[in-house]
Amino acid sequence: MVRAFLIKYAEIGIKGKNRYVFEDALVRRVKERLERCEGEFFVEKEQGRIYVEATGDFDPEETMTALTHVFGIAHICPVVLVEDKSFDNVCKELLDHMKDQLGDRKFTFKVFAKRSDKSYEMESPDICMEAGKYILDHMENAQVDVHKPEVKVYIEIRARAYVYVSSVKGPGGMPVGTAGRSMLLLSGGIDSPVAGWMMAKRGVRIEAVYFHAPPYTSERAKQKVVDLARIISEYTGPIQLHIVNFTDIQLAIYEKCPHDELTIIMRRYMMRIAQTIAEKRHCLSLITGESVGQVASQTMQSLAATDNVCHMPVFRPVIAFDKNDIIEIAEKINTFETSILPFEDCCTIFVAKHPVTKPDIGKMENSEKKIADIIDDMVMKAIDEREIVDVRPE
Ligand code: ATP
Ligand code: MG
Numbered sequence: 001m002v003r004a005f006l007i008k009y010a011e012i013g014i015k016g017k018n019r020y021v022f023e024d025a026l027v028r029r030v031k032e033r034l035e036r037c038e039g040e041f042f043v044e045k046e047q048g049r050i051y052v053e054a055t056g057d058f059d060p061e062e063t064m065t066a067l068t069h070v071f072g073i074a075h076i077c078p079v080v081l082v083e084d085k086s087f088d089n090v091c092k093e094l095l096d097h098m099k100d101q102l103g104d105r106k107f108t109f110k111v112f113a114k115r116s117d118k119s120y121e122m123e124s125p126d127i128c129m130e131a132g133k134y135i136l137d138h139m140e141n142a143q144v145d146v147h148k149p150e151v152k153v154y155i156e157i158r159a160r161a162y163v164y165v166s167s168v169k170g171p172g173g174m175p176v177g178t179a180g181r182s183m184l185l186l187s188g189g190i191d192s193p194v195a196g197w198m199m200a201k202r203g204v205r206i207e208a209v210y211f212h213a214p215p216y217t218s219e220r221a222k223q224k225v226v227d228l229a230r231i232i233s234e235y236t237g238p239i240q241l242h243i244v245n246f247t248d249i250q251l252a253i254y255e256k257c258p259h260d261e262l263t264i265i266m267r268r269y270m271m272r273i274a275q276t277i278a279e280k281r282h283c284l285s286l287i288t289g290e291s292v293g294q295v296a297s298q299t300m301q302s303l304a305a306t307d308n309v310c311h312m313p314v315f316r317p318v319i320a321f322d323k324n325d326i327i328e329i330a331e332k333i334n335t336f337e338t339s340i341l342p343f344e345d346c347c348t349i350f351v352a353k354h355p356v357t358k359p360d361i362g363k364m365e366n367s368e369k370k371i372a373d374i375i376d377d378m379v380m381k382a383i384d385e386r387e388i389v390d391v392r393p394e
Contacts, residue, residue: 002060002078002097005067006164007050010074012174016052025175025203026050026072026321032237033066036393053081064168069235071201073170077154082161087122090161091134094153101166108145109135109165115157127155174203176237181205182315183278184287185270186241188224188345191289191318193232193335194326198317199287207281208239208391209274211246221343229391231335242277242385246270249378256370259352263297264359265368268309275312281386285313291321295364296355303358 007030010374010387012022030052039058044051053341054063060078062281067076068224080097082090113127122130131153134143184196186208196206222243229239245271246248253265275285290298318326330336368375 001080003081004051004053004079004162005063006079006162007052007067007073007075007170008075008077008167009048009050009072009170010172011059012072012178022072022175022178023050026070026082029070029072029175029177030067030235033070034063037062039063045289051079051251068168068170070175071171071173071203071235072175074172075167076170077167079162079164084165084176085117085120085157085161087127087130090155090157090163091131092341093161094131094165095135095138095162095281097163098135098142098151098153102141102151105129106141106143107150107336108143108148109151109153110144110146110149111135111155113155113157117157117159119253120157120339127157131155171201171235173201176203176235177205179203179205180285181207181281181283181286182285183207183274183281183283185274185289186210186225187289188221188228188231188307188339188341188343189289189324190323190330190339191291191335192287193228193293194290194333195287195289195315195317195334196331197232197235197329197335199315204287206232206236206239207242207278207283207288209242209244209269209277211244211273213247213250214245216247216250217344221345224338224341224343226297226389226391227338228335229389231338231349232333233391233393235333237289237393239391240281241389241391243389244273244277244382245385246382249375249382252371252378257367260354261364261367262352262358263355264302264305264364267297267306267366268364269301269375271306271314272309273379273383275310276379277386278312283312285315285316286310287317289318289326291318291326294323299357301358301360302356305361305364308361364386 023045027043027050031043038057042053042055080093082093111128111132113124117125131142151165154164154245179202182199182204184206186192200206208229212222229241233239249269257265330339
């Protein structure tokens with residue numbers, strides 16, 4: 001029976017002297033994720049791998065699903081731990097496990113053996129040969145292929161024997177928390193949750209800011225953003241979500257500034273506010289879900305106009321993605337269904353019929369002068385009175 005999981009990681013293996021930082025972070029992320037699973041687990045780091053062992057009752061499927069949500073993991077192998085490691089017994093356990101994992105389908109295989117217990121009764125080449133024979137004798141559907149085996153059969157002899165034959169792909173990437181902290185501008189759309197997920201996959205710890213405009217945007221629109229944050233928190237870990245009331249600022253812009261510039265000016269204020277909150281929270285960068293050419297506010301000129309008010313780097317991981325490619329990820333990470341729920345968005349309510357597509361930064365700055373006497377106080381108030389929601393995975 002599977003009682004343990006072997007975790008293989010890829011990219012963090014190349015970090016030279018800092019490697020332990022990444023390994024330790026991965027162990028912590030694995031432990032945190034498993035806390036929400038049924039059962040108790042022992043997590044151990046050993047020679048470029050991590051072992052997870054269930055110490056009592058547990059749900060193998062739930063555990064596997066949990067591990068597929070931890071960035072930094074390349075592969076997960078369900079392992080059978082064999083206490084009585086006499087060779088006959090190891091073969092018996094191996095056969096049960098292979099029947100269980102592979103069923104009746106025809107397959108080719110090769111045995112790989114590793115022996116850290118040097119006092120063991122057999123040497124590695126003999127273990128491979130004898131175990132191979134045993135499998136051939138007991139499984140009609142098995143065939144040896146030493147060059148391109150479909151199934152790699154692993155036997156490791158340590159204090160106990162470890163047997164495994166299959167592996168499930170992990171999410172890849174780097175453990176969250178190894179690449180600094182960033183503030184995600186999270187809307188209720190399809191793109192920004194994907195953008196946040198992509199940066200977290202590179203090890204970035206995510207916080208988020210959402211701008212709403214009550215009563216023009218509803219409580220349900222806000223709840224949708226909280227829900228999206230919760231869905232991505234399954235991967236990113238807890239997210240502090242800052243909810244900023246943007247109504248007064250939007251109304252002021254709407255009243256005083258040229259309507260064709262509304263969207264860009266609004267976006268410039270969103271970036272300024274996001275950046276101020278980011279500084280308070282020790283974030284080093286901003287993240288948005290923008291993609292070149294998707295809408296008027298995402299032309300090269302518009303992106304330059306929003307960048308212009310930021311001194312922090314602004315990361316836009318989906319910048320060169322087609323909408324369909326973004327949707328593909330949204331479906332994979334389970335945000336799509338929530339993103340397409342039809343609630344109003346604060347940007348769409350005050351939108352102009354003919355927004356500028358090539359905004360001129362100088363002109364934009366001039367237009368913003370029209371609200372100069374009131375806007376600073378409004379921005380400060382919006383930041384001070386923001387609501388903070390501590391979003392945690394379920
Ligand atoms: P998304 O699907 O992420 O909503 P979008 O295609 O609707 O993106 P825009 O509405 O132009 O595009 O927004 C571009 C980016 O600006 C979003 O990806 C998001 O990062 C940020 N953004 C837009 N509206 C908000 C909001 N109300 N609160 C926080 N961030 C926002
Ligand atoms: Mg949007």
